[in-house]
Amino acid sequence: MARARKSVEVAKTANSQKxxxxxxxxxxxxxxxxxxxxxxxxxxxxxxFCHLYIGQEAIAVGMQSIQIKGDQIITGYRDHGHMLAAGMDPREVMAELTGRSGGSSRGKGGSMHMFSIERGFFGGHGIVGAQVSLGTGLALANQYKANGNVAFVYFGDGAANQGQVYESFNMASLWKLPVVYVVENNQYAMGTSIERSSSETHLHRRGVSFNIPGEEVDGMDVEAVREAGSRAAAHARDGHGPYILEMKTYRYRGHSMSDPAKYRTKEEVDEVKKTRDPIDHLREVLDAKGWADEAAYKAIDGEVKAIVADAAEFARTSPEPDPAELYTDVYLEAAQ
Amino acid sequence: MSVDILMPALSPTMEEGTLAKWHVKVGDTVKAGDVIAEIETDKATMEVEAVDEGVIEALLVEAGTEGVKVNSLIARLSGENTASASAPEPVQAARVEPRAVSPSTTVQTVLADPELPEGTTFIKQTVRDALRDAMAEEMRADDRVYLMGEEVAQYQGAYKVSRDLLQEFGPRRVIDTPITEHGFAGLGVGSAMAGLKPIVEFMTWNFAMQAIDQIINSAAKTLYMSGGQIKSSIVFRGPNGAASRVGAQHSQDYSAWYANVPGLKVVAPYDAADAKGLLKAAIRDPNPVVFLEHEMMYGGRVRRAPDRRPYCTHRQGQGTPPRPARNHHRPFAHGGLGSQGGGAVDARGDRGRGD
Structure with missing residues (x-):
């Protein structure tokens, strides 16, 4: 089968200053x-609902860096970071969160339901685990069209216990579909720790009985994510079938906005923030290489603050959707 | 003392079949387990075995006879282990009305149908073959259309609806799945989001309860939740409703369930013409369509499929509510259930419509 494009494996040391x-x-x-x-x-x-991605940023950023045009991304409800990584407009994402007509789904989806076919972002899904079957279907379409693209399918340690995940693993491996499964193991499915929910807590081993290779990755290290991601993508793109990456990560905030925070200690959260933070870690790497000084950090800070302030202002002032929108986008007109 | 050999049923819903071949002749000695005949329906072929020892006394139906009723007498076996001194002459199949099936048979008038072009002729066809032809025609016309489900390819369909499709279109487009309804329904929807046009066959709609989350939460709702960006042009199809003596888990009618879901179109065809036209329209439709067939109708030749009509449009009152709120008809029975509701229609003395 002719494949239009190839993945290139990226060694951890190969990342440029840029x-x-x-x-x-x-x-x-x-x-x-x-x-x-x-x-x-x-x-x-x-x-x-509003599920924040704080703490897990290295995964979306590292994985996005190895994707090529036409590759697809699909994830669950903790999706804002993935949309930004895919290049969706922060204004449209924030305005969707506020339910406004300027939102990416015109105010009809909300936090968990945003999409951009142009950017290869297929949602944003609120049923835990459903995106794994859907994403495997995206991979099936890639194989059917022989377009050389890979589907990157994200799910959490909670979704890893859903039955359809394994139904999908089986078919993906059986048919050698071009899919990379990325488990964002942040250790807690809502308030249930992985030790309390999973008989096998090493989620990269969950593909063993389907002959799917898997590896554990430090999901707090963007360079490690990129390196492992490039290896997995090359495997899938070259026709060897699915690959599982278990990203060990941590969510700093609650599951959603009303989280009692009784299931883990404040000390545990503080310890991760202090010792494993992905942004602090990368800053140390940049400092060690002498690739950024205070002025450079300040410039990035300023740019980011301006983008976020602009997005928030847009999200606050964009009008509410017209009530008539309740009746649109339910059916498409059939061509006669 | 002789033993009657009756026409067996190959399936719970078989009513008649073809006695294709005799493997014995009058005077032959047989023992239990010997193959004595082959019978066929349009779905399957089966060998008939003797269940007793004895000598074939009479073959009462000629080989090649079609339309032999289940449980009718087809042969007689002498219970004695010796050949009868006076074997009776083979009896012609006088009791059985053979039914000639020829695609060229034309029928003058059927039902008034304003959408039929002048001069349309009809062919005799089973609902099963009409469904297969609808899929084959759409697959020839559009490479994005593919069929996926349990036993749709090598087995030729659990109910033989997909017969010969693998041979024509190959394994890329006729895909046998593992027994994994939730998973393959999700794969189908995902591939539809990426621009393919899948036909997902459920062996019965009862098994689709494993997959109902993907049908409703993913296929039906994503167009709305994406503000019109993500469409799922997909057909979910298979037999629905009560069949014959299959128990409550295999007998449920899901039409009302799915008709309550915004974003889904729900279709329940009755005869071969509707089955073909509506399935072609469903495959072309940009929305997810739930296509409810009926097992007991598959072999039915209730009405005929027109030999040339591009495809039917959706019509009110035929189980196809494009906008549920505007569907004022309340048929009390529809699709294959209509055949079972026939008696009740008569009892009411009307056409079974509630308004």
Whole structure:
């Protein structure tokens, strides 16, 4: 089968100064964006669900860096970071959070349901685990069209216990579909720790009985994510079938906005923030290489703050959807 | 003392079949387990075995006879282990009305149908073959259309609806899945989001309860939740409703369930013409369509499929509510259930419509 494009494996040491500065900027944008979303939620401008990505930024940024045009991304409900990584407009994402007509789904989807076919972002899904079957279907379409693209399918340690995940693993391996499964193991499915929910806590081993290779990755290290991601993508793109990456990560905030925080200690959260933070870690790498000085950090800070302030202002002032929108996009007209 | 050999049923819903071949002749000695005949329906072929020892006394139906009713007498076996001194002459199949099936048979008038072009002729066809032809025609016309489900390819369809499709279109487009309804329904929807036009066959709609989350939460709702960006042009199809003596888990009618879901179109065709036209329209439709067939109708030749009509449009009152709120008809029975509701229609003395 003719494959249009090839993945290139990226060694961890091969990242340029430009790459690392971009990763730093992208992760910082996610962090500041999510902090502002939390603030808007507190002000009542965002309602319903709002699952923040703070702490997990290295995964979306590192994985995005190895994708090629036409590759697809699909994830669950903790999706804001992935949308920003895919290049969706922060204004449209924030305005969708506030339910406004300027939102990426015109105010009809909310936090968990945003999409951009142009950017290869297929949602944003609120049923835990459903995106794994859907994403495997995206991979099936890639194989059917022989377009050389890979589907990157994200799910959490909670979704890893859903039955359809394994139904999908089986078919993906059986048919050698071009799919990379990325488990964002942040250790807690809502309030249930992985030790309390999973008989096999090493989730990269979950593909063993389907003959799917898997590896554990430090999901707090963007360069490690990029390196492992490039290896997995090359495997899938070259016709060898699915690959599982278990990203060990941590969510700093609650599951959603009303989280009692009784299931883990404040000390545990503080310890991760202090010792494993993905943004601080990358800053140490940049400092050690002498690739950024205070002025450079300040410039990135300023740019990110301006983007987030602009997005928040847009999300606050974009009009509410017309009530008539309730009746649109339910059916498409059939051509006769 | 002789033993009657009756026409067996190959499936719970078989009513008649073809006695294709005799493997014995009058005077032959048989023992239990010997193959004595082959019978066929349009779905399957089966060998008939003797269940007793004895000598074939009479073959009462000629080989090649079509339309032999289940449980009718087809042969007689002498219970004695010796050949009868006076074997009776083979009896012609006088009791059985053979039914000639020829695609060229034309029928003058059927039902008034304003959408039929002048001069349309009709062919005799089973609902099963009409469904297969609808899929084959759409697959020839559009490479994005593919069929996926349990036993749709090598087995030729659990109910033989997909017969010969693998041979024509190959394994890329006729895909056998593992027994994994939730998973393959999700794969189908995902591939539709990426621009393909899948036909997902459920062996019965009862099994689709494993997959109902993907049908409703993913296929039906994503167009709305994406503000019109993500469409799922997909057909979910298979037999629905009560079949014959299959128990409550295999007998449920899901039409009302799915008709309550915004974003889904729900179709339940009755005869071969509707089955073909509506399935072609469903495959072309940009929305997710739930296509409810009926097992007991598959072999039915209730009405005929027109030999040339591009495809039917959706019509009110035929189980196809494009906008549920505007569907004022309340048929009390529809699709294959209509055949079972026939008696009740008569009892009511009207056409079974509630308004």
């Amino acid at each position: 790459d690392l500065l971009k990763f730093y900027r992208d992760m910082l944008l996610m962090r500041r964006f999510e902090e502002r979303a939390g603030q808007l939620y507190g002000m009542g401008l965002i309602g319903g």
